[in-house]
Amino acid sequence: MVRTTPAGTPLGDRFHLYDTTLRDGAQREGISYSVTEKLAVARLLDELGVGFIEGGWPGALPKDTEFFARAADGELDLRHAALVAFGATRKAGVPVEQDRQVRALLDSRAPVITLVAKADLRHITAALRTDVAENCAMVADTVRFLVREGRRVFLDAEHFFDGYHHDPDCALRVLDAAVTAGADVAVLCDTNGGRLPLEVAETVGEVAARTGFRLGIHCQDDTSCAVANTIAAVQAGASHAQCTANGYGERAGNADLFAVTGNLVTKLGLPVLPPGALAELSRVSHAVARIANLAPNAHQAYVGNSAFAHKAGLHASAIKVDPELYNHIVPETVGNGMRVLVTEMAGQASIELKGRELGLDLAGSPEVLRCSARRVKELEAQGWSFESADASLELLIRAEMAEAPEAPFALESYRVVLDRRQDGEITSEATVRVRVAGRRVIATAEGNGPVHALDAALREALRPAYPWIASVGLVDYKVSILPQEQGTDAITRVLVESGDEERTWRTVGVHPNIVEASWLALCDALAYKSMTAAALTGAA
Known part of the structure; x- marks a missing residue:
């Protein structure tokens, strides 16, 4: 059976951006969403504008059954996405009308249902202990039953690439059984995550040519190729991509929704999100990470805090001329921003760009640039690090500009007793x-x-x-030991993150004594706050 997309179909249906964070992504070690958290994640994904949100496996997991019940009862008002229930086909030898798990899919009241079915002969015979004919009947019966009940059905062809490599005719029979019975999409799954991009593209193209079916792609990341495999599949003809937020998933994870979306929109020109939604990519990524109780990946493509961070002086020199020389897109397109990291590698161009980021115009101050760069190199040689301590760096640059803020206090002495x-x-x-x-x-x-x-x-x-002192709190405190010849003589580096109601800032202190290193970082933190408070008062 050949299924083509009718001309004039809205793009949202011509290309499916399908998220399975709440089912496949929840299989990541260390993640366990409550029902309330699942609802919160679903709302975020809908705000981003994905087309389909797979909510879980009703009937198999009580938590997922409750999620669908609460969603259907009004706790989940989706504006862009369709809610999807995931489940299996009828069991071998069981009439579809009597299969309790299939009935649970209907009871979920989800408008879309994704069925998983074996597409590898070895799994059919060894895991299901049945034959290809019965496996295809299980698929066809279940799809036909759900479509007759008014549900839209997708098929996840599990282990498809392995199965197609082993016995292509068997794998294609499973797809044909689903689509002939009324499934909208046949999703080719690299369940073991062992395939590479060229092979995926070749297989997708071949299957598309042989069947004419609408194809989807679902990739695990066991070779770190899930995103590349997904994009290769789309370029070969797939028009339905299954992903998870931040690549969460079992083992090494799944294709990262945000990297896939960034590539589809900015590289392939597919507007798979509503207008303006691409700028929400970074915000949604970080919000989902917080709900999952995982730290955001700073080095994640497109949305990571370091995705557009530049450290080498050579980069900074080029970026000073044109940021696009070292940025593959404008960072703000995906809700991110460019940062310049100042370290011992920094030259004057890095200092100038960092100054611009901090609100300091140093373009006409070559002596300040030269002295600041030299001072940074001297201090970093002693163990200081300004890469993650912008507040301390700003104080250093202002000192070279002869604009150092007046210290809020002068120390006579301190004493600490344990x-x-x-x-x-x-x-x-x-x-x-x-x-x-x-x-x-x-x-x-x-x-x-x-x-x-x-x-x-x-x-x-x-x-x-200083009344503002009451609003300042210690947010984070990190200690690094920089080894010298003797362990007890090691240099201690302390990074302090402070914050108030509006923002946070980081300062650094270095000394052989951990208390003194901490004191230096604390002094910088309060000096920086004093400076910003004075600036606000002056502006008012």
Whole structure:
């Protein structure tokens, strides 16, 4: 049976962007969505504008059954996507009307159903313990039954590429059984993730030529080729791509929805999302990661925080002339942004570009550029790192510009005491002596560690003079040990992330003593906040 796409069909149906984060993506080790979280992820994917959202396997998992019930009862109001229920065909020897799992698919009230069926002769005989004729009958009966009940049906041909390589006629019989019975799409699955792009393209093209069916593609990432295989399949004729957010999935994962979408839109010119939605790619990626309780992948294509970050001085020199010389797209197209990383590799071009990013115009200040670049190299040779400490870097550049902000305090001394009691309880107490606004202030505070106590004491000393101190909090604290000849003489690098109601910023401190390294980072954090608070006050 040949199925072609009618002329004039809306693009949303001419090409299917199909997400299976809530089913296949949830099989990733360490991910376990609650029903409420599944609903939240579905809303995000709908905001992005994907065409189909596979919600899970009703009847097989109680959580998924509840998800579909709550979605159908009004908790999921989809504007762009159709909700899909995933399940298997009828069992061998069981009439389709009596198959409880097939009935659960209908009970889900999902308008679209994706059926999984074996397409590899070895799986049919060894795993299902049946023959090809019965396997095809299972497919045809189930598709025909669901279509008759008013459902749109897709077929996931499991292990298709392995099966086609082993016995192409058997694999094609399974596709034919589904499409002849009324399935809209035959999805070719690289279930074991072992195929490479050229082979995928060749197979998809061959199957398309032999059948005329509408084909889809579903790739696992076991060879790190899932995205490449998906794009190769589309270029060979597939018009339905199954992906997961951030590539989540079993083993090495699935094809990453955001990389696939970025490639389809910016490289192949397929507007598979609603107008303006591509700019939401980065936001949705990070939001899904937070719900999954996983850190966003900084180096993820298109949406990662480092996807458009440039470190080498050679890159910076070219970007200064034209950002497109080292960016394959304009980062804002996918809701991302370009960053310049300043390290010991940095030249004056890197400093100038970073200054522009920080709001500092250094184009007419060659001496500032030269001195800043030299100072960065000197400090990084001693163990400092400004790559992830933009606030400390800005303070350094401003010092070279003779625009260093006035410090909010001057240190006389500090003392930290660690007390371990017989019962094992440990307390820390810090005392700081500082001069604030011309007055000598002494403050003492306790904390759950020496750095916490020191931070609390410093805040106590500054609070009367600087009301904004109450809004500043310690967001993150990281310690790196930089080995020297002797372990006890190692240099300690401390990276502090601070934040208020509006933003966060990072500062760095380096010293052989961890408390002093922490103190330096804390001082920079408060100096930076003081500078920005003064700027806001002046603007007001």
